Amino acid sequence: SKSSSTANSSSWTSFLKSIANFNGDLSSLTAPPFILSPVSLTEYSQYWAEHPDLLLSINNAVNKNTFEPSFPSVVEYTPDLVKMLHVVRWFISTLKSQYCSRNESMGTEKKPLNPFLGELFVGKWEHEQNGSVTADLGDTVCLSEQVSHHPPITAYSIFNEKTNVSLEGYNQIKSTFSSASLSVKQYGHALLRCKNKEQQEQKDDTFLITLPSLHIEGLLLAAPFVELDSKSYIQSSSGYFAIIEYSGRGYFSGKKNSFKCKIYKSYESYIYDKEGKPSSSASQEASGSSSEKQNNKEDKKPLFVISGQWSGISNIYTSSSDEKKRKNGQVFYDASRVAAEHLHVKPIEKQNPWESRRAWEKVANAIKSGDYNLIHQEKSQLEEEQRMLRLSEQEKNTTWKTRWFDNSSINSVQNEDFVSLAKMCNLSVKNVPSGTRVGDKYDTHASASTDGSNGDEVVKHWRFVKENWANETEITL
Numbered sequence: 001s002k003s004s005s006t007a008n009s010s011s012w013t014s015f016l017k018s019i020a021n022f023n024g025d026l027s028s029l030t031a032p033p034f035i036l037s038p039v040s041l042t043e044y045s046q047y048w049a050e051h052p053d054l055l056l057s058i059n060n061a062v063n064k065n066t067f068e069p070s071f072p073s074v075v076e077y078t079p080d081l082v083k084m085l086h087v088v089r090w091f092i093s094t095l096k097s098q099y100c101s102r103n104e105s106m107g108t109e110k111k112p113l114n115p116f117l118g119e120l121f122v123g124k125w126e127h128e129q130n131g132s133v134t135a136d137l138g139d140t141v142c143l144s145e146q147v148s149h150h151p152p153i154t155a156y157s158i159f160n161e162k163t164n165v166s167l168e169g170y171n172q173i174k175s176t177f178s179s180a181s182l183s184v185k186q187y188g189h190a191l192l193r194c195k196n197k198e199q200q201e202q203k204d205d206t207f208l209i210t211l212p213s214l215h216i217e218g219l220l221l222a223a224p225f226v227e228l229d230s231k232s233y234i235q236s237s238s239g240y241f242a243i244i245e246y247s248g249r250g251y252f253s254g255k256k257n258s259f260k261c262k263i264y265k266s267y268e269s270y271i272y273d274k275e276g277k278p279s280s281s282a283s284q285e286a287s288g289s290s291s292e293k294q295n296n297k298e299d300k301k302p303l304f305v306i307s308g309q310w311s312g313i314s315n316i317y318t319s320s321s322d323e324k325k326r327k328n329g330q331v332f333y334d335a336s337r338v339a340a341e342h343l344h345v346k347p348i349e350k351q352n353p354w355e356s357r358r359a360w361e362k363v364a365n366a367i368k369s370g371d372y373n374l375i376h377q378e379k380s381q382l383e384e385e386q387r388m389l390r391l392s393e394q395e396k397n398t399t400w401k402t403r404w405f406d407n408s409s410i411n412s413v414q415n416e417d418f419v420s421l422a423k424m425c426n427l428s429v430k431n432v433p434s435g436t437r438v439g440d441k442y443d444t445h446a447s448a449s450t451d452g453s454n455g456d457e458v459v460k461h462w463r464f465v466k467e468n469w470a471n472e473t474e475i476t477l
């Protein structure tokens with residue numbers, strides 16, 4: 001194949017020139033074949049659960065009153081705290097698949113196929129019953145749908161009926177180029193729900209998870225890879241709050257894919273710790289007797305500090321000082337210890353035309369053979385079919401109807417959990433970069449409003465519609 005370095009470097013340099021006047025729309029860039037991935041972006045939803053055992057452990061931990069590694073003499077473990085620790089460990093376990101899996105399987109980060117409107121990707125992790133595991137864990141299902149093409153938005157729902165754990169969310173990106181690195185802001189968020197099987201009357205435990213921004217390094221060397229930056233947050237309906245700060249080589253630890261996570265009893269504790277005084281809302285309640293103030297002192301410290309590499313080993317400590325001195329820590333997660341578990345996808349011949357691997361089969365094979373002309377020919381064919389679909393919708397004056405997800409108004413019941421969790425940690429509920437705080441510039445400048453005031457369009461978020469999947473007749477797992 002034309003993989004000689006000169007061919008690569010010449011087409012890559014012309015590609016880099018095309019990046020110079022990048023307009024923000026990644027699909028406008030014709031990247032050379034060697035950087036193209038045969039995998040569509042709708043498939044990236046599976047990266048939320050390639051350690052399904054950690055996802056399910058959130059709601060079916062055998063012992064709900066402790067978490068390994070434990071610090072029994074320092075920490076009083078409650079079921080809510082144990083759940084939060086499982087959620088943080090599961091979240092950290094998703095990052096290597098999300099952001100390194102292409103480097104592992106194809107050598108470098110690649111440009112994914114740009115999904116067409118209505119493209120679907122479905123699969124399942126089948127948890128075979130082995131002797132040791134008593135409970136039947138059934139299957140964990142992954143549903144992914146391209147709910148928008150301009151701009152590209154992928155919505156997903158991952159759930160396991162047996163352990164009553166479900167995750168839903170959506171993802172959109174906005175990218176810019178700065179100093180030869182592609183900066184990417186992620187829009188959207190993930191919502192995790194755990195139903196209490198025992199106490200039916202108890203409300204579900206819910207968690208709001210925001211997405212970090214990232215940048216693509218190594219573009220000049222034609223060896224791109226993702227580095228995470230900024231922060232992401234996890235807010236639990238039980239009050240616990242976690243902040244995860246990311247950094248790459250050259251930052252505090254000097255290693256790539258580094259992070260530091262602090263778990264607090266509440267968002268107020270986090271603000272107290274960060275700003276040295278109770279947040280405005282908290283201080284009214286906290287103006288109590290000195291013992292309460294003393295209590296606040298304790299409250300303002302993080303319960304745990306976890307640091308290391310999300311693509312390698314991370315350690316957990318029970319205080320910032322221990323973490324700084326790297327003492328009394330224990331291994332929290334080791335990303336290289338357990339291989340990712342890939343979900344089962346039915347063979348292409350059994351797939352529906354809307355399913356990603358069937359729809360893109362010819363393009364994917366052309367990419368794998370590095371045949372530029374064939375790639376272009378097959379891609380144009382697919383794009384032409386999409387153009388015809390849009391045209392016929394225009395003629396019939398109909399608009400595309402999404403299949404399993406609904407773009408729900410911020411004030412609708414579907415968004416209740418999201419709004420209440422966002423409120424707990426002062427996060428904007430508008431369509432702004434994930435993790436934007438209320439009052440940040442993106443929040444105040446956002447066009448859509450939350451109440452439709454002065455005629456603005458109302459803020460919407462993509463939500464999974466369970467009934468639509470229950471009534472699904474064409475797509476099978």
Ligand SMILES: CCC(=O)OC[C@H](C)CC[C@H]1O[C@H]2C[C@H]3[C@@H]4CC=C5C[C@@H](O)CC[C@]5(C)[C@H]4CC[C@]3(C)[C@H]2[C@@H]1C
Pocket residue numbers: 019026029031035044045047098099109110111112171173182184186216224226
């Ligand atoms: C500049 C265009 C181009 O083709 O450059 C080629 C280079 C490979 C760099 C650009 C592409 O890099 C890819 C990395 C992709 C993100 C990886 C992981 C995730 C997490 C997932 O949960 C949601 C999607 C997201 C954010 C991917 C979005 C698309 C990214 C940035 C690809 C770039 C086109």
